[in-house]
Amino acid sequence: MSLQGKLALVTGSGRGIGRAIALKLASQGINIVVNYFRHRESAEQTAKDIESLGVKAEVVRANVGDPEKIDGMFDMIGNKFGCLDILINNAASGVGRPAVDIDVKAWEWTMDINARALLLCAQRAAKLMEGRGGKIVSISSLGSRFVLPNYTIVGVSKAALEALTRYLAIELAPQSICVNTVVASAVETEALKFYFKEGLVKDSNQLTPAGRMVVPEDVANVVAFLCSEEAFMIRGQTIIVDGGTSVGLFALAGK
Amino acid sequence: MTVEDQVRDIVAKITRVDKSIITRQSTFKEIKADSLDVVQALVAVEETFGIEIPDEEAQKFQNFGDFVSYVESRVAQEEKV
Numbered sequence: 001m002s003l004q005g006k007l008a009l010v011t012g013s014g015r016g017i018g019r020a021i022a023l024k025l026a027s028q029g030i031n032i033v034v035n036y037f038r039h040r041e042s043a044e045q046t047a048k049d050i051e052s053l054g055v056k057a058e059v060v061r062a063n064v065g066d067p068e069k070i071d072g073m074f075d076m077i078g079n080k081f082g083c084l085d086i087l088i089n090n091a092a093s094g095v096g097r098p099a100v101d102i103d104v105k106a107w108e109w110t111m112d113i114n115a116r117a118l119l120l121c122a123q124r125a126a127k128l129m130e131g132r133g134g135k136i137v138s139i140s141s142l143g144s145r146f147v148l149p150n151y152t153i154v155g156v157s158k159a160a161l162e163a164l165t166r167y168l169a170i171e172l173a174p175q176s177i178c179v180n181t182v183v184a185s186a187v188e189t190e191a192l193k194f195y196f197k198e199g200l201v202k203d204s205n206q207l208t209p210a211g212r213m214v215v216p217e218d219v220a221n222v223v224a225f226l227c228s229e230e231a232f233m234i235r236g237q238t239i240i241v242d243g244g245t246s247v248g249l250f251a252l253a254g255k
Numbered sequence: 256m257t258v259e260d261q262v263r264d265i266v267a268k269i270t271r272v273d274k275s276i277i278t279r280q281s282t283f284k285e286i287k288a289d290s291l292d293v294v295q296a297l298v299a300v301e302e303t304f305g306i307e308i309p310d311e312e313a314q315k316f317q318n319f320g321d322f323v324s325y326v327e328s329r330v331a332q333e334e335k336v
Contacts, residue, residue: 038294038310061307063298095291106291 003228004029007081009073011035011064011121012091014042017139017184020216021088022046023053024224031056033077035091037063064091064117065109074124084128086227089118089138089161094154102153114157115164122168126177133176135227138165139219140183140238142246158183162238169236180226180234184219185242209251210243218243258304258330259323265299266319279320286319304330 007030013022014036022032023046032050034057036043047057060076062069077084093113095106118138125136140162142148143155162181169179185208205213222241225231240246259279267274270288277286283293297308300322306329316322 038297038313040307040309041311093294095289105295109291109295 002029003085006030006085007033007077007083008086008088008227009033009035009077009084009121009125010088010090011062011117012037013088014039014046017216017219018088018090019046020220021090021139021223023049024217024220025086025088025227026050026053026055026057028224029055030086030227031058033058033060033073033081035060035062035064035073037061037091063113064121065093065112067120070117070120070124074121074128078128082128083132084125085132085134087121087125087134087136088223089121089136091117092139092154094151094157096150096154097152098150099152107153110153111157111160114154115160118161118164118168122172122179126172126175129175129177134178135231136168136172136177136179137223137226138162138181139223140181142183142185142240142242144183144238146246165238166236173235178226178232178235180231180236181238182219182222182226183238183240183242185214185240185245207249208243208245209248212243214241214243258327261303262300262323262326263319265303266296266322269296269299277319279318279323281319282317283319300326304333306330306333 008025010018010022010025010032012018013034022034026032032055034043034047034050036059040061043059047059050057058080060073062073064070091113094110097106122136125134138161140158143151144158144162148155165179165181172179219241222239226234226239263274263277266277266286270286270292272286288296297313301308304326308325312325316325
């Protein structure tokens with residue numbers, strides 16, 4: 001089944017992994033709703049680049065940590081397009097602090113954007129996918145299962161996201177909605193520079209058995225596969241894209 | 256209440272500092288605003304005044320005065336429209 005003419009919402013697609021996913025899906029003929037929160041210029045650039053691939057792009061601003069803004073975004077999609085085929089739950093935020101310094105405000109901000117947004121977006125998306133099936137793919141990180149410095153809240157929020165992926169996958173399976181998550185190791189993006197010092201890039205190159213850091217396009221390729229009909233029987237899974245880092249740590253430690 | 260007073264109230268509430276210490280020369284660092292405080296202040300100001308402050312613009316703010324000046328100019332623009 002061709003993906004041509006389908007409609008995807010990619011949250012947080014102005015930059016980084018979200019942008020790469022939006023462009024990859026657009027290259028397959030899928031029309032894209034580009035969601036952003038803080039970086040309008042980047043989102044508009046992504047939309048231009050999508051349109052240059054011969055498909056439609058619609059830019060919508062919404063903080064996915066705010067339920068009212070999520071409703072507004074889906075109301076717009078419902079009114080304008082009447083349906084949705086693909087939801088990419090990519091937008092993320094967080095505060096880099098040790099566990100002992102996390103306050104309620106930082107916890108709620110991060111959990112609302114990284115974990116609750118999947119719940120609320122999936123609820124609205126499932127309605128727009130009624131009778132036609134669909135794909136929901138989220139983006140997680142290795143911090144959901146491994147301890148990274150000052151990554152506590154984001155790691156916990158990603159663990160919640162992965163658990164929710166499994167529950168949604170089973171609940172939405174009868175509606176032919178496939179729900180999965182792609183887990184990436186450190187990916188070369190601006191967000192990475194925000195959370196970690198430059199040393200991480202050097203370390204990641206050395207710690208990746210595949211010999212280089214994961215780039216956004218590596219993640220986008222797997223997301224695109226999960227959005228294809230070939231992936232129809234993959235449900236509730238977390239697919240790791242890390243160049244072998246997570247399974248190769250002990251082998252590398254011996255070098 | 257002026258735009259400056261409203262922005263100062265919002266920033267003081269989010270950063271939990273006494274608003275009397277926030278001057279136009281105050282940097283976010285001086286009022287102990289971390290990156291989350293700054294984003295939440297931007298969002299609260301956007302919602303109060305019905306404007307959008309992209310990060311591309313917010314990153315240029317050196318101090319509270321820059322923030323206020325930007326909001327004042329945007330509010331004035333909105334009033335003209």
